[in-house]
Amino acid sequence: MKLSIEAELVYNFAADTQVIANLEASRTTDQIILSESLDIQPPARFLSDTTSHGERSIRASLSGDVTIRYVALVENNLRRLLPQSGLQHVWSELPSEVLPFLLPSRFCPSDKFMRFAQREFSSAGDGVARIMAILEWIHRHVDSVAGASDAQTTAEQTFVDRAGVCREFTHLGITLTRALGIPARAVSAYALELNPPDFHAIFEVYIEDSWWLIDPTRLAPIEGIVRIGSGRDASDIAFLTSDKQCQVIRQTINISRTP
Template identity: 65%
Template sequence: MRLRTKAELKYSFAEPTQIIGLLHAAKSPDQLLLSEVLEVSPDTPVSVDEGLSGDRRFRACLSGEVSVAYQAEVENNARQLLPVAGRQHVWGELPVEVLPYLLPSRFCPSDQFQRFSQREFGAAGDGVARVMAILDWINRHVDYVHGVSTAESTAAHTFTVRAGVCRDFTHLGITLCRALSIPARAVSAYAFELDPPDFHAVMEVYLENDWWLIDTTRLAPVEGLVRIAHGRDAADIAFLTTDKPCQLINQTVQVERL
């Protein structure tokens, strides 16, 4: 699927503020970047860094009222969907770079859910069957509702209130997978057919020697996701991180099929 993504963010910075932005489409084997442009107005020096995983961050020092616009065209026809069956690896088989995604993190206290996860999903079958059982449980028991969570809400909070938005669904899915020793990580993405359009949080699980994208909310097709970045949880994939407070004036996100 060939997609065009557009994002425009307008912020007010009361004083010179250092920022790290995550808007660029990632370079990854399942996603071919065809073209892109990043514009900052008023014109400001910007550096773009590419990580080993293909995630790209831009850095700048911004002040006053600033508009940041990003547009890209990507082709993701190499994207593979989660297979109907797949083996879960024992720890000794996992690549060393995958190991951090077994561990609890700031928003995903998986160590608190081991007993629950084993009881609810441990007998579901192979790795894919366990992941699907987790997704089914979340979609049966958690409602998609705005305003019941904050930027500080953890998966434990979502498990208690049984409601949240994409970030909360993703954190809960990651937490329950890790509690079963299935590596899982958070992914920020642009999402085709997401309504209303916005940045979207999804997750990846490591099974059968590969990472597989999954939309825990089931609101957007996986083949229509444009990967931006991945990390342990939302703290690693925020689209804007600043060293001083700032005010969001306006934000628009669009994804169209070409």
Template identity: 65%
Template sequence: MKLNVRAELVYAFQSATQVMISIEPARSLDQTVLSERFSIADTQGLVRDFDEITGQRQVRACLEGEQTIVYEAVVDNGLRASLPSDAQEHVWNDLPSECLPFLLPSRFCPSDKFMRFAQREFADLGSGGAKVNAVLDWIHTHVDYVAGVSTAETTAERTFVDRAGVCRDFTHLGITLCRALNIPARAVSAYAWRLNPPDFHAIFEVYLNNTWWLVDPTRLAPVEGLVRIASGRDAADIAFMTTSTACECRQVSVSAEAAEDQS
């Protein structure tokens, strides 16, 4: 599917501030950036980073005053498939080494505290795909999508108690339960077609059948319209903007629309 994606960020920096910006879609085997434009008034000293394993990209800069950052692209994300229930999980010895960090607890995903619950609730379901889909069903049934319940510090443990949150909270809980089942799971930031209201979307992916599968625990956006930006252990690794000191966010607008040319 071809998608037009766009992000506009307006920030005010009181003094020279170091920033990392992650709003460009990954250049990876499952999606192709056909054209793009990155615009920022202060281009002096920009550094571009590229992760050869994930295709993830970011821009580093030192910014001061009010800055407007605009990114536009046309992306072909191919034919994204939903996770099949018969997808098989791997024993640890068969996993690529880059998957191993995504088996472990992280700041927002304390999977070691969920081992007993996850094993009791999901371990007897057979294949890894069946277990992950059962986790997604459980979250859909037991957790409400409610803005304002959580904060930037909310962990999966808190969401499990509150049974409410937004996309990052759903994602942290899904990752936590999958890792507690010994299934590698990592957080993903994405542009999302048909997400309402439009925004950067937090989802996750699991490693089964020798590949990563994107899943949306909120069920607010179809998988075929997801454009991967960044991936990591949890939300701390996939923020669209990370700054060295406090700053003021004045505007964030995001869109993802089907391109008219789908040939």
């Protein structure tokens, strides 16, 4: 599947605001970037960073009204879906770089959910069956409600409130998965068929020696996902981080399928 992406962010920045932006599709084994362009107006110098896993970001100092525009054509026919069955790894089998995603993080206090997760999901079956049981529980117990949460909402609060947007669904899914001893990490993405179009937060789990993408909201097909970045939780994958407050003037995201 070829996906066309257009993202335009228009912000007002205070003088000399330091910015880190995560907008570019990552260069990973399950998606190929056929073409892309990144433009900042008025023109500004920026530094590009790439992780060892192909995730990319830019750093810049911006001021005044600024437009950041990213356009890309991405092929993701290599995307694999979560298998129907699969065992979770014992920790001694995991690669060292996966281990941090077993631990509690700022928005995902998995240590507080170990008793609940074990009682609710450990008898479901193998690793994949447990993950599917978690997703079904979230689907039955958490409502998608805009405005029911904010940037400080944790999975613990979502568990109580039972409402939120993609960010909260993802944090709760990660928390419950880690509480079962399965590595899980947050993923920022562009998503086909997401309504209204926006940046999307999903997560992935480590099963059968691979990371597998999951959308706990069920709002976008995994085949139509384009990865941007990954991390412990939303604090690692924000599309824009600044050292001063900034004002959103306009933000437009368009994703479409192309022949």
